[in-house]
Ligand SMILES: C[C@@H](N)C(=O)N[C@H](C)C(=O)O
């Protein structure tokens with residue numbers, strides 16, 4: 001498993017094709033969950049081509065199922081707050097870990113800001129729901145940490161059969177649409193960022209960090 005703290009991720013050359021960010025709340029086919037809403041609506045934005053790919057993924061779902069978008073674009077300042085906060089939580093629960101170990105372990109749940117996928121606007125956290133908006137059982141909640149879920153948030157973790165089927169379905173439609181999963185988080189799917197470029201062997205990113 002390649003973690004976001006791996007130096008190969010940071011070594012991917014940055015390019016940006018200039019695609020605009022689209023407000024998902026204005027895309028009628030997509031359902032956006034407000035649990036992480038910020039006053040500026042940053043969380044509901046994604047790059048144009050990533051949105052097209054989400055629509056393709058949703059069209060591939062069985063009748064009656066929808067994607068439920070939890071978070072897209074994340075400003076770099078917020079990324080740093082999340083990373084430092086989780087690393088400090090790990091430090092309190094594992095006082096024996098040195099700074100290098102803390103950095104690696106924290107990257108299983110939050111990206112180091114210097115390679116932050118969400119800050120490119122190409123990466124999205126999402127789950128499956130019914131047409132009425134009821135979330136499907138995925139074995140953990142979106143954003144359950146490795147610490148809180150005893151690693152059940154890892155995409156390949158042993159979870160009950162219904163949750164496994166739902167994770168596999170989400171993975172099948174998003175992979176077919178060109179997204180790449182972060183294997184420690186079943187809900188986190190990249191397009192165009194450094195992790196995506198490394199995994200797909202693209203020569204460079206499609207999207208660099210944006211300051212919205
Ligand atoms: C914090 C979690 N929702 C998340 O987005 N993690 C990934 C690895 C990230 O920070 O990009």
Ligand SMILES: [Zn+2]
Nearest residue numbers: 124125188189
């Ligand atoms: Zn994410």
